Amino acid sequence: MIATVLVTSRSFGSGAFDAAGALADAGYRLVRAGSAHRLDELAPLLAEADGWIAGTGPVTAAHLELAPRLRGIARYGVGVDNVDLVAAAARGIPVTNTPGANSAAVAEHTLALLLTALRGIPAADRRVRAGDWSGRSARELSALTVGVVGLGRIGRLVIERLRAFGATVLGADPWVDPSDPLFESVQRTDVAELASRCDVVTLHAPGGQTVIDERWLATDERPVLLVNTARADLVDEEAVARAARRGRVIAYAADTLATENVGETGSPLLADDLADRVVLTAHLGAQTREGVDGMGRMAVADMLALLRGAAPAHPVPA
Template sequence: MKILITPKSFGNYREKTYPLLTGAGYEIIENTTGRTLTEDEIIKLAKDDVVGIIVGIDPLTAKVLKSCRKLRAVSKYGVGMDNIDLTAAEKLGIKVKNAAGSNSVSVAELAIALMFEAARRVAVMSATVKLGGWDRVLGIELTGKTLGLIGCGHIGKEVAKRAKGLLMDVQVYDPYFGDEEFLEKYAVKRCASLNELLSTSDIVSLHLPLTNETRHLINSRTIQAMKKSAILINTSRGELVDEDSLYTALKEKTIAVAAQDVFSKEPPLPGEKLLTLTNFILTPHAGAFTAEAVEKMAIYSTKNLIEMLKH
C-alpha cells in the first residue's frame, strides 16, 4: 500500500498532507531527484506495490501505466492532464482526477500580468535603465480594449472578472460553456465562432486544455484573422500554438506581441528562434507557482487520491 509522490515542491507541504496519507495506512515514496522523473524512473519506483500516484508533469504514458501492476488511482498535482494517457488509464481501470480550481486565481493573475507586460514592457524598460539607459517604450492602455478568451473554465472566468475590473470589454468563445448566469452577471459577450473572437479582440488569451482538437489552434490561418495590433496571451499549454507560424507572424508584425507562460518544449531548446524576438515574452511555466496555489494543489491532490482509493 504505497503512494508515489513525484512533484518537486510537494514536500514543502508534507506537514499538511503526509499525515492524511499515513493516517489512511499508506507508505509514501518521494521523488528525491530534484527534477521531473523519466518513464523508466517512475516504473522502477512504482511497478510492484504502488497503488496511487500524485503526479506533477512527469510522463504517465501507457507504458508506465501498464507497468505499474497495482496502480489504482492517479491524482494530478495541478489541472492540465496532457502528461497522463487518459485512454490507457480508462482501459486499465485506473481512476484519474485533477486538482480543479486549486490554481485558477494564480494562473489568472499571471495572465493579467502578461497583458500588462505586453502592453507596457515594464521588464524591458527596467533592464534598459539598469544598463544606464533612459529609453521609454510607447505602450498602450488596457482600459477600453476588448479581451477575447478562448475557453472559459475556472481560469477563464477568473481572468474575465479581473479584466472587467480593469474596464475592459470581455468576450468568450467556448462551445462547451453553459453558464449564462456568469455571462450576464459580468457583462461578458459570447462569440458565435472562433473567427469572430479573433477578428474583434485586441487581446486574445488561451484558457483551454490540450487535445487533438485544440493542438495548434493558433496557426497561420487563425493568426491571419487577428488584428495587426493584437496581443496573444498563452498560460495554458505551449502546443496550442504553432510556434513556427507565431514566429513568422511576430517577425512580420502580423500581430504585435505574444506573451506566454508555456512552451512546446520546456525549457526551450538552445537557439530557439522565438526567443530572439523583442515582441515575444516567455516566463517559465510559473502560472500556478504561488504559495497559495501550490499549497491548495498539494491538499486537493492528496484528498482526491485518498477518496479515489476508498472505492
C-alpha cells in the same frame, strides 16, 4: 508491506499544508521524482508504486505498463490532457484531479503576464540596467478589446479581473450555452472572429487542439498581444514567431512552451531577436501558497481514498 506513493509534482508540499506529512501520518511511504515523467527515471519507481500523485508530464500507456501495483493516479492540478485516460481505465486505474484549487492563482498570473507584456517591462528593465532610460509608449488595458478563449473556472476569473480594469471583453467557448448569464456582460463570439476584433487574446482552453495557427494569424494584420497560461499546443509556436517578426503579434506572454517536458530549449520563441516581445515563465501560474495548498489537500485526500478502496471526491471520467 508499506504502500508507496510516487510524487512527481514540483510544488507538492511547498506551501503551508504538510502534504508529505499527511501521507506519512496515514502510513504511506512517499517517493519523489521529476515532473517530466521520463520513463528511464520512473521505471524502477513505478514498479513499486501503489499510488501516483502526478505532475505536468505525460502519463502514457507505457508508464502504466511499468506499474503493476498502481491503484490510482491523483493529477496535481486540473489538466488531464497529458494523461492517457483510456489506458488507465483499461487497467482499472482511477484518475482524479484538483478542479478549482489553483484557478485564482492562474487567473492572477494571466493578468500579471498580460500587463508585463503590454507595458514592455522586461525590455525596459534590461535597458535601465544598461544605463538606457529611453522608453516607448504603451496602451492602457481599459482601452483594449480582450478575447478570452475558454470560459471555464479560470477564464471566468480572468474576465472578472479584466472588467475591473475596464477592458471590453469577448468570450469564445463552443461548449458554453448561449443563455449563460456570463453573456449579459461579455460579448459572445467564436475564435475566428477574435482574430480581427481583439487587441489581446488570452487562452484558457484545454489542450489537444491548436487555436492560434498560421491561418488564424493571417486572417487580419491587426497587432495582437497573445497570452497563454493554459497549454503549449494551443498555439503553433513557429507561426507565432513568424507573426511576431512581421508585427502581427506585438507580444507573446506564456507560462508554458512545447519543449517544457521534453528537456529541450529549441523553441522558436526563444530566439534572441524576439527577446523583447516574448515573456515566459516556467509553469508558475498555479504556484501560490494558496494554490499549492489547495492542490495538495485535494490530491492527498483523493489518493488516500483510492488507496483505501473508497470513492474519491474528484474522479475524472475516461
